Amino acid sequence: MILPARRLREDFPILRSTEKGRWVYLDSAATTQKPEAVLQAVEDYYRRYNANVHRGVYRIAAEATERYEEARRRVAQFIGGDPRGLIFTRNTSEAINLVAYAWGLDNLKEGDVILLTAAEHHSNLVPWQLVARRTGARLRAIPLDEEGHLDLSRLPELLDGVKMVAISHASNVLGTVNPVAEVARAAHEVGALVLVDGAQSVPRMPVDVQALGCDFLAFSGHKMLAPMGIGVLWGKPDILEKMEPFLGGGEMIGRVDWEGSTWREIPWKFEAGTPNVGGAIGLMAAVEYLEKVGMEAIARHEEALGELMARRLRELPGVKVYGPSGTRTGIVAFNVEGVHPHDVSQVLDEEGVAIRAGHHCCQPLHRLLQVGSSCRASVYLYNDEEDVDRLVEAVQKVREVFRVPG
Ligand SMILES: Cc1ncc(COP(=O)(O)O)c(C=O)c1O
Incomplete structure (x- = not known):
């Protein structure tokens, strides 16, 4: 990845690992975490x-x-x-x-x-x-x-x-x-x-x-x-x-x-x-x-993670990803067939992954997408591929718990 996310995470007290392990924050489009500075x-x-x-x-x-x-x-x-x-x-x-x-x-x-x-x-x-x-x-x-x-x-x-x-x-x-x-x-x-x-x-x-x-x-x-x-x-x-x-x-x-x-x-x-x-x-x-981190590098880091996240989620049967197949930002909305986004988000939370579920203050757009709500994972400079892996594993867990076909 473009940025040293693991090192940058050390600047963010809330993101530091605890004895229970590391939780993964994927809701930066809603609000970001704050560095010591x-x-x-x-x-x-x-x-x-x-x-x-x-x-x-x-x-x-x-x-x-x-x-x-x-x-x-x-x-x-x-x-x-x-x-x-x-x-x-x-x-x-x-x-x-x-x-x-x-x-x-x-x-x-x-x-x-x-x-x-x-x-x-x-x-x-x-x-x-x-x-x-x-x-x-x-x-x-x-x-x-x-x-x-x-x-x-x-x-x-x-x-x-x-x-x-x-x-x-x-x-x-x-x-x-x-x-x-x-x-x-x-x-x-x-x-x-x-x-x-x-x-x-x-x-x-x-x-x-x-x-x-x-x-x-x-x-x-x-x-x-x-x-x-x-x-x-x-x-x-x-x-x-x-x-x-x-x-x-x-x-x-x-x-x-x-x-x-x-x-x-x-x-x-x-x-x-x-x-x-x-x-x-x-x-x-x-x-x-x-x-100091560099806005150009942040943009490229996000693009790379956003594309990876969208591609990996699209590979899962029963998961629908919205938005472009090519270049995109690190904001990815998706749905798991037959499972309400709130339920997806709750299972993910149990797996230590925080995402957003709802209409994201975009009701007319969701009507256009013909869904009432969606899940949204969004990355920032402190996320990396390991976080994408954790997201994908947690969504797999949702598929198992709710017996999503495919
Ligand atoms: C595209 C866009 N516009 C406006 C807003 C509103 O921002 P705030 O709640 O900070 O006023 C948001 C927040 O989610 C947003 O994503």
């Missing part, structure tokens, strides 16, 4: 310089502010974006809601179209439904081909009347990577803006907002080694400058009067109230850890 950075903040930011003039308040703003610059650099466009949010969902409300309510009208894909996570579907209901805009979806790739053959037609294209970069179910740069070019030709849901791509491949050509990029810290409760919306500064705030409160204002208020400049205009300072500092540590 991140845990220490967060602890250091709370133990040594915990203070609110942008307010106090005493020493530790200055240090907290400095580190928080340093985190903004480091994370912006990680995605090749202007730091003035980097807004800290709670997660991807909040980042997408920010754009849906702050941009959508003022820029969408009756008959306008928001173009998504047929495989969107509910976080990149429901906010648009809410805003469409209030503005009279409509949703439309780019269809998928048999393997789950976007079918772009009718893209020019699909772009008719479109004001916003909001698409995921990497699927959280199918293991596909969407050709975002190509879609963004076509969208810009018709004057539409492009939001990329990077929740599953930013953690596992090099992502550069200039190369993608997107106007907005949303992602979550907890899916890339950072703590929960910190996420990012990056937006082009000139677009953000024209948008009204999403949330009002302290920190985001210039002058406040009973008659009205003025706003701070971006990005602070979009950060109402006390931010998650420890989370941002943890995200900076996570980004530094990922850069």
Whole structure:
């Protein structure tokens, strides 16, 4: 394998072997485990310089502010974006809601179209439904081909009347990577803006907002080694400058009067109230850890493990794997014939293998796949072939327990 996963696992306290042996974590698409470097950075903040930011003039308040703003610059650099466009949010969902409300309510009208894909996570579907209901805009979806790739053959037609294209970069179910740069070019030709849901791509491949050509990029810290409760919306500064705030409160204002208020400049205009300072500092540590391992290597490692996992599972009689047969990310959804995913997951847990079972916040996609739910195994930089072996052995056990034919 490309990465020294066994050695990297030593950096993650939760993944270390116990006297009972080693458990295998295959649910990193839901959330990733945290390395010592991140845990220490967060602890250091709370133990040594915990203070609110942008307010106090005493020493530790200055240090907290400095580190928080340093985190903004480091994370912006990680995605090749202007730091003035980097807004800290709670997660991807909040980042997408920010754009849906702050941009959508003022820029969408009756008959306008928001173009998504047929495989969107509910976080990149429901906010648009809410805003469409209030503005009279409509949703439309780019269809998928048999393997789950976007079918772009009718893209020019699909772009008719479109004001916003909001698409995921990497699927959280199918293991596909969407050709975002190509879609963004076509969208810009018709004057539409492009939001990329990077929740599953930013953690596992090099992502550069200039190369993608997107106007907005949303992602979550907890899916890339950072703590929960910190996420990012990056937006082009000139677009953000024209948008009204999403949330009002302290920190985001210039002058406040009973008659009205003025706003701070971006990005602070979009950060109402006390931010998650420890989370941002943890995200900076996570980004530094990922850069040290190397995003290119992480992407290749995941591809190799994802392909291996899909191939090995496909070889088992009665196991159906969704998504492409060729190149894919390390996210593999599957079903075992006649066995409910929750039962599969429970047997796997008894074998010391943790996977996710359910609809993975993708109900419309599961309807398209004609199943109510699926099992999902997802790898990250701390997994290796041994983990794939353990998964396959555990699925074999499911086949035995439930007497799956074949
Ligand atoms: C593709 C995709 N988009 C959005 C989200 C939402 O992320 P969060 O729950 O951190 O807001 C997820 C999380 O599973 C995801 O996989």
